[in-house]
Amino acid sequence: MNVQPDNKAMKRDFDIVGKRTPRPDGIDKVTGRARFGADMSMPGMLWGLVLRSPHAHAKIKRIDTSKAEKLNGVHAIVTSKDFGPCDDSLLDIRENVMAREKALYDGHAVAAVAAVSRSVARQALKLIKVDYQVLPHVTDVDEAMKPDAPVINDKLFTKGLDKTPKKPSNIAERFEFGHGEVEKGFKEADLVIERTFRTEATHQGYIEPHACVASMGADGRGEMWVCTQGHFMVRNTCAGLLGIDVSNLRVTASEIGGGFGGKTTVFIEPVALALSLKANRPVKMVMSREEVLRASGPTSSSSIDVKIGMKKDGTITAGDATLRYQGGAFPGSAVPYGAMACFAPYDLKNVRAIGWDVIANRPKQAAYRAPGAPMGAYAIESVIDELCRELKLDPIDVRLKNASSDGSKASYGPNFGVIGLKATLEAAKNHPHWKAKLGKNQGRGVACGFWFNFGGETSVSLNVNVDGTVGLSVGTPDIGGSRASIGNMAAEELGIPHDKVRCIIADTASLGYNDVTDGSRVTFASGMAAIQAARDAIGKLCERAAKIWGIPVDAVVWEKGHARPASPNAGKHEPLSLADIAAQAGATGGPIAGHCEINAEGAGVSFATHMVDSEVDPETGHVKILRYTVFQDAGKAVHPSYVEGQFQGGAVQGIGWALNEEYIYSKDGRLQNPGFLDYRIPVCSDLPMIDTVIVEVPNPGHPYGVRGVGETSIVPPLAAISNSVSDAAKVRMTRLPMSPPNVLKALGRI
């Protein structure tokens, strides 16, 4: 289903954009030919493996690699000593990829080997002896904030306070956003509800583990093949960590088997490069699933207090929230995003959100789809739902009444431009799902969500080939069909069929710098750059036509894939197609290409409303998702199938987060469930079809109105499902995951 609210300003007809064209990488991916991270091998290649700390927090007194070095077939061993001085901005990454004085979490890398086979590398790991002095640890966010908690980093003094404390602690920073006076607002309310919520850490759960091949030659030049969301980031980071000139490292992005934010940083890549440097041979490293869960970057766990006041008519008078996120052993959790995003759907006079960034003995968190936002939205949308129930108000009407709209002052500061929240709420209200009957032990919940979306540094190159086809090189790894979307936008602009454009992900030596594939930015930013590169090429195509016709270039226009005389005054000339001009390129001045290098501005924020029906088994606490509908503003859906796919995928990741996914640590600080057996992501039989409604409120900041769509879809589910389960169970749920034991406990049955 597709909803386009009346917005004439940006209405236009498209030939290709909006069509469900075949994806260019499709056949490779259904035939097994697509090459992912672990599918690459190089001549003379060694296998690298990592030795990891079994302790949550321990001083590393000594590492003895002598026995392992003597094992036949071992070619290199690296420890933190092999990672020398680097820029301050890379210090945490350097320590995360290889522990230095201390192991900071269960799974922290301590040493690595490269050997002729995996089995020899495995034997070598066993021969490395590490003397640890086990230290007290803390993994829980609230525990970590206590004054008597074990201090993980004695150089960490809380930032963001009026006065920097003299004592180190695990609290890295305090953030505050908002406006108005919340206390005054609460006085105006007819009902104020205050609740505390908890969420557990989850993992992006991409099916492809991290993998790379690094080859560093004796000439100081290196190549890497990496499964990553950003090969330019890998290049710059690895070069920085190992003191290599950026130009001496060429990185190619493999096909990527999912990332969701988890592949926006490095883990094994610098290690593989260091091993290759030392062994003088290519080194391949592939994480096991256990390593992925123990030692890549999961989300934060959180603890959140929310207080919201509402009038009897549904007006929200004030909202106040305190969010505490642990982001693993280093500062930098996504708590500021959570605090900025949590109240963003509402136009409030009095609002405040305080965020605390906390460190704990867990792996350093990485981005996960709208990082930080789902937990905050869960807490706020739960309290709004409860207020609606208590005041007997319709939860969609109340949201419509308070919803942010064009020009509203956002809870985190700026004023919104053209936004589509109300359109998603209206679509939800008018959908048959909202009126469908529910049975016994069943409930329905709704929730809204917001995400900023991002533009960022982008470089695109477009080459017009002699036969009228077009090569389009972009630098943002294609994680879910973006080559199709970007290629289609270039084809639309050029006015040629979509299958005449071939979009590839170029390596780092072939293009200017590109930020990673994140922030829902690729279809927006790389798409915008592709359109601008196409316009650049069109300018040159028109110049060539002018030359062929012998008329001034401003007398030539480009229409539907052809150069035409701008008016009868320009003379009578048969239109020249792109192919016609391309065929004469050599004779008219050489190759024709378009470029675009931008820091893309104008990313439009995006909102969604989710609606979900669930059934609770009151005897077991088992929750079944019965029906799910996503309503989200896509701005303009360039390829509707992939937009739907993003909506569905985000919703289902949210279902996993809400129901069964969690990092479980034992008292000794070790992760108890580092595998897909007990880290329980939704399986096919857990789910119904996920219905989608694409709302299109065009983003004025993009030539075609595109907004990012990838991340917003994971923001509302936690709250929508919790509201649904609370409705079904007749008890307010305040803790995730709503696993059977937790639900049964909330029901008072155990």
Added chain:
Amino acid sequence: MFQVHVRTRINGDDTEFSCEADETLLDALRDRLGLTGAKEGCGTGDCGACSVLVDGRLVCACLMLGAEAEGCDIETVEGMADGSKLHPLQQKFLDHAALQCGVCTPGFLVAAKSLLERNDNPTEEEVRYWLAGNLCRCTGYDKIVRAVLDTAADMRKASKPKPAKAKKASAKGRVSA
């Protein structure tokens, strides 16, 4: 390490390889034979990305030793298409946009093929349970399930005998709407 010599047939080709005795069939396929279509998502039989057919039976290649493949007939995703002609499932996965990143796709295709060989008219629930051992983190499974159901419908149509014969098939309880 003790090496085992193994003779198999893979996607119709007689194939021999040597592997370490404790090496999985998946590692042998990927690292010894260059058949990297089957993926390792977990190595513990929990994700199904390495699904292959062994003597017609759907298995995880990570839960089988290479040595066990002696004398077996193995089918992988690389053997699904008939030359340049895609298997109907492969085509439907493309038509329905049933893949995003595509890393789970080979496993889903092999598993779905195995289902449709046994049951040409599965219900949505049967598809979902058959495929429960294949994890996908991108799609939420919606478009995958639709692609499989649509393939089954097309395959039934294509194999549907003339009306007189349909009646006979119906008597066996195999054909229904």
Added chain:
Amino acid sequence: MEYFAPASTKEAVKLLGTAKGKVHVMAGGTDLLVRMKGGYTEPDAIVDIKRIAALRKIVRAGKGWRIGAAVSAAEMGEDKALKKAWPGVVEAANLIGSTQVQGRATIAGNLCNASPAADSVPAMAAVGAKAVIAGAKGTRKVAVEKLVKGPGKTTLKKSEFVESIELPEKKKRMGDAYLRFIPRTEMDIAVVGVGICLTLDAKGKCMAARVALGAVGPTVIISAKAAKALVGTTVDDAALDALARACAAEAKPIDDKRGTKEFRKHIAGVLARRAAIIARDRAKENS
């Protein structure tokens, strides 16, 4: 490591007796390979019993059944007569892992892996299944619940292995059922498993019952108290309530990543109730 694929039971017994170091018998391998991958075991030798033709068959043993140790769960599911006779056992086997895992996993392996949460074990124990053990001195039989000593430990001696599982004759008015609880709908390890087999008399009164609880103790628990709650009743609501209470009381679970003690005890009762209804209805259908 060495890999052996003997063609006969005799050869397998001999290999088990002579092979040096840590030797593992492999049937489906779906547990063994996971343990190897995780570094929990490093065998010096594996004896693969799937090449022993006799162990790949399901045959009638008198009026009962003999399921070879190399028969996969999927093959059990495809044997219509077996499924009709002991649906609880076959369903339990077909709950082990995924479709892919069921293509390899065997109930003999499920038993010998000695996991407290093994799905097929409570189902087998409920119907009185026996493990046929091959050894240097010939074969011996032991009730499945006696084979497992504790988590990961069996009573098998060095040269012994389970060559088949025997299920008894299915008599009139008998019915079996197995239910397990997992957080998702598939792919999880049982948090609690309950196998029940009961026999009704002509009037629908329960004459005999066996109740086996899984994942709530180090080994499967055969609860006489739970059985007593059913015997002599028509398996009505009152009996089912008594059964649920008995099962919750008899369960001796631990807290772990899959569930808490309280949760498991509660669920043992809930599942027992539900399983007893299925077993009762099956017994009635079988009259």
